[in-house]
Amino acid sequence: MAFQPSASLLMPDAKKTNPDAGLFSELPESKRPKRVDESRSADDEQLFDWSSWQSKLPPLKKHSVAKLDVLRSYIEDYITILCTGNPGQDRFRLTLVDGFAGGGIYEGDSFGSPFVLLQAVKVAEARVNQTRTKPLTIECNYYFVEADEAAANCLDYQLRQRGYAHEIGKSITLIRGKFETAYERIIADVQQRHSRGGSRVIFFLDQCGYSDAPPPLLRAISEKLNLKAEFIVNLAIDWLTTYLRDEKTFRKIYPSLGVDAVLPIEKVLAAAKNEAFDPQYVVESLIGPAFQQVSGSPFFSPFYIQAPKSNRGYWLVHLAPARRARSAMLDVHWRVGNGCRHFGHTGLDMLSFKSDANPSGYLTGLEFGESIRSSVKDKLTHDLSREIRDKHSAGISYREFQDAYCNRTMANDEIVRQVLIRLMQEGEIDVSGKQGGAKRVDSIVPDDIIKPGTGRVLLVVPRSPKKRK
Ligand SMILES: C[S@@+](CC[C@H](N)C(=O)[O-])C[C@H]1O[C@@H](n2cnc3c(N)ncnc32)[C@H](O)[C@@H]1O
Known part of the structure; x- marks a missing residue:
């Protein structure tokens, strides 16, 4: 039986829509909550819209570039770390799942996540082999899942055009459908390929909203993969922070986050009313640990990806089965620098409130960088x-x-x-x-x-x- 996220009914159609549509439409204009980012413009509506891909591709915005930089760097580092120091090894097997793959290409020939993954593996393989006598082959199986027909058509076309036709149906599996149902087939394939366990699977879950990859689903997947699965989950922080400011709406959508079993909504609402906190701090410090707890992953990081000079960004939750992976993601955050932001403080228990800590950490966030x-x-x-x-x-x-x-x-x-x-x-x-x-x-x-x-x-x-x- 496919996993059913409890509150998808409450979600407006995440795709390509104004987040205010649906849930807020019943409210008079004056009562609708103010957006955190007032700069949202009409062309934001074209994000991730491949409906006319043959004539017009969607733009790739600065904050998405930052997100893809993190993904690329992480995959390259992950493979390099795991393949260094074992000179006898001649192959390394990995499965990469892009659960919300998109159309693959943006305006100006910019690459989306499927191509970022394919390229990162090649770059890492070349990097690892630079210092080896015995060459190492990375055997990677890719799953690209996309629910929207036009986006999936675009991705299929772009993959074929760009030299991957012979891999489709072999190392590349393109699944047309929803991740919430497609994951079962992916798990079955992985279990068949790695019948003795030991599979390494990284899921990149770049959903449009915040409820299509809830932590109970991640836990279910993880349990079927010997607790070895790793997840990089993107949540549309703009939506969450907007809804946090409107109690009635937040009460409706809260169950769809999948954390209510461990985090009472009252606690979140009380923190949201505290003027010393930006909603991003509330999300990171309360929903973040609850997300980790429900997912069952032992290691996590809850930081934001925000392009320099942009208010727009993503909340990128990384859930990993090993500390080494968590640290590798942190290496990337420090390297990408001011594209990454933490709401909290710099000491131990970085998410707790400390009255003597720099208040900007709770209000505007701290940018990863030298100071x-x-x-x-x-x-x-x-x-x-x-x-x-x-x-x-x-x-x-x-x-x-x-x-x-x-x-x-x-x-x-x-x-x-x-x-x-x-x-x-x-x-x-x-x-x-x-x-x-x-x-x-x-x-x-x-x-x-x-x-x-x-x-x-x-x-x-x-x-x-x-x-x-
Ligand atoms: C944020 S975009 C992905 C962007 C892509 N990862 C990239 O970096 O280029 C999200 C994509 O997920 C697709 N989508 C929405 N709901 C989905 C679902 N339940 N399962 C799979 N794909 C879905 C949308 O059609 C959209 O193309």
Whole structure:
């Protein structure tokens, strides 16, 4: 039985429509909530409209470019990380599912997500092979799901025109239909291809609204894939924040978010009334963790993608089965820099409200970049030191520490490592090997044990590089 999202009935037709249509049409104009982004113009209505693709393609807006940059960089990094360091390996198998694929091409020959995925895999394969003696082949199966007939026709045509005709029906499966039903066939294919489990599947779910890929559906998919599935889910934040300002409407649409079992609506509405918070903070800090909890994924990041100088953006929730994947997504956020934004603060428990934190974090968001990176390091130096002193007097391995704390900060693994090294050198923490031995001063490995410090390290002697034999 296909998964039925509970409240799709409440959704206006997500596709290509003004988000205010439908739900607000019964309200007089004066009572309709003000849009967060007043700049929404008539040409926004043409976004993702491939109905006349043979004569006119839709435009690709700045914020969509930023979203696709994140997707491209993440896939390239993901493959590079997983394929580095195993010289004997000769193939790497992966499944990429683009659940809301669109028509593939925008005005000016700009590529949409299906082509971004195809190209990212090729780039990563070439990158990985640059340093290998034994070549590695990436065997990737792609599923492109598209519900709209015109968009699917455009995608099919563009794939054939651009050299992928021979792969359609082989490594590329184009599914005409809704993701909510198509996913079952995809899972069956994956299970058949990987009969002993061990499949790596990444779903890119770039829906038009926010209710076509709800977290109970993600959990159902994940459970059928041995809890190894990974999801990059895009939610139309403009809609959510608009609805948050209109209680009556928000009460109607709330069940469609799929988080009401763990997050009472009253809590969200109360936060939405707080003038110290932008609705994006409310969404990130409350709906984000609830989304993760319901999905059952152990690692997540809830940041926004916003093109520089644009108010428009996406809420890109990343749900991953492994910390390494979460950190790789954070690497991308830091690299893309001011295209990515976090509503909250820079310390530990980045989503909680702290009266002493920079208030702009709750109102306008913090852009990933050099000054925020240095604030993250400073705040974490203080917060992690206190945390280790208060909670880990018996010691915790570096691996467990990273697993336990990564979801609670804007930091990637590397920033946390640098903070811990700073703390070791300041004597705030002691780090030694699993079996004890000398304290470390300038490095840390996964099995190392971290404890509160017993004294300041006065002299930091860098290790001498190992002599080559
Ligand atoms: C935001 S656009 C996708 C853009 C595309 N990912 C890209 O980056 O170029 C969403 C697409 O999903 C399609 N769509 C809407 N509801 C869908 C559903 N339930 N299942 C699959 N596709 C759907 C729309 O027709 C539209 O083409």
